[in-house]
Amino acid sequence: MKSRLVKMNDMLTKAVAGKYAVAHININNLEWIKASLTAAQNNNSPIILGVSEGAAKYMCGFKNVADMVNNVMETMNITVPVALHLDHGSYEGALKAIEAGFSSVMFDGSKYCFEENTKLLKEVIQKANEKNISVEAEVGSIGGSEDGVTADGELANVEECKIMSQFDISCLAAGIGNIHGIYPANWKGLNFDRLAEIAKVTNHKPLVLHGGTGIPTDMIKKAINLGIAKINVNTECQLAFAEATRKYIEAKKDLDLDAKGFDPRKLLKPGTQAIIDKVTEKMEIFGSINKA
Numbered sequence: 001m002k003s004r005l006v007k008m009n010d011m012l013t014k015a016v017a018g019k020y021a022v023a024h025i026n027i028n029n030l031e032w033i034k035a036s037l038t039a040a041q042n043n044n045s046p047i048i049l050g051v052s053e054g055a056a057k058y059m060c061g062f063k064n065v066a067d068m069v070n071n072v073m074e075t076m077n078i079t080v081p082v083a084l085h086l087d088h089g090s091y092e093g094a095l096k097a098i099e100a101g102f103s104s105v106m107f108d109g110s111k112y113c114f115e116e117n118t119k120l121l122k123e124v125i126q127k128a129n130e131k132n133i134s135v136e137a138e139v140g141s142i143g144g145s146e147d148g149v150t151a152d153g154e155l156a157n158v159e160e161c162k163i164m165s166q167f168d169i170s171c172l173a174a175g176i177g178n179i180h181g182i183y184p185a186n187w188k189g190l191n192f193d194r195l196a197e198i199a200k201v202t203n204h205k206p207l208v209l210h211g212g213t214g215i216p217t218d219m220i221k222k223a224i225n226l227g228i229a230k231i232n233v234n235t236e237c238q239l240a241f242a243e244a245t246r247k248y249i250e251a252k253k254d255l256d257l258d259a260k261g262f263d264p265r266k267l268l269k270p271g272t273q274a275i276i277d278k279v280t281e282k283m284e285i286f287g288s289i290n291k292a
Helices: 009-018 030-042 053-058 062-076 091-100 114-130 158-165 192-201 217-225 235-250 269-286
Strands: 022-026 047-051 082-089 104-107 134-139 144-146 149-151 171-174 207-209 228-233
Touching: 009 022, 009 228, 022 030, 022 082, 022 269, 030 047, 030 062, 030 269, 047 053, 047 062, 053 062, 053 082, 053 091, 062 082, 062 091, 082 091, 082 134, 091 104, 091 114, 104 114, 114 134, 114 158, 134 158, 158 171, 158 192, 192 207, 192 217, 217 228, 217 269, 228 235, 228 269, 235 269
Parallel strands: 022 047, 022 228, 047 082, 082 104, 104 134, 134 171, 171 207, 207 228
Antiparallel strands: 144 149
16 A cells, blocks of 8 residues: 655645644554544644654554554545654664654654764665655754653754754754653743754754643744744643543443443543544644644
């Protein structure tokens, strides 16, 4: 079956020009795939489905994930642009995702020195170009914890951003005070001066904001205006799914034997709808509705 997936390049270039951002929604299972695609199609919005290496392992491997997404897109008749993206990929993980049929990969070389990061990035780019796949790179570390990778919030080095932006990448993730997961009460907020500097020296290459959960809307909109074209959301969808599922169980609907409330399709339905609602909310804030 021919892949229905697209690279990130066109959607992110259009986002920068149009002053909006594309939602990168991390998927964890079939419900996440269906919910994210439903929200995108309903809102006529492009979308990036993100998969961490841990989530890919949980879903039985990169190839199974790529096949699932393509099959679901065909069955649901999804017509909006969809990219399937490896999130925070290792060097080995990026190569595996490229071979498995992902349309985009992120190489996270933040654990290496800058020289080693760029050396491995060039190799990933070469492999990706052979398959017509887009690449996201990262300068420095993004704060918080993501799939076992933990780092304090930091500000990316502007000169390193400039150098990396000159490689054949579709977008660049650079720390501007953002973190993964829940933001602490003493969080200082995004550093817009650093973001403006990075946007200028990278010649307005599409920039990525990781840790989109919990950032105030006014900060999100200002970041988009300064060049953020892709915003990653994961924790918020997980929390929404968990809350809706908890309410279903606390209402003891799963104990309704006559209605078969214990059926997984019914048990997971409120959480799935919660994801649709949360992704729709993000698309409204990011300004991507009707941008497909």
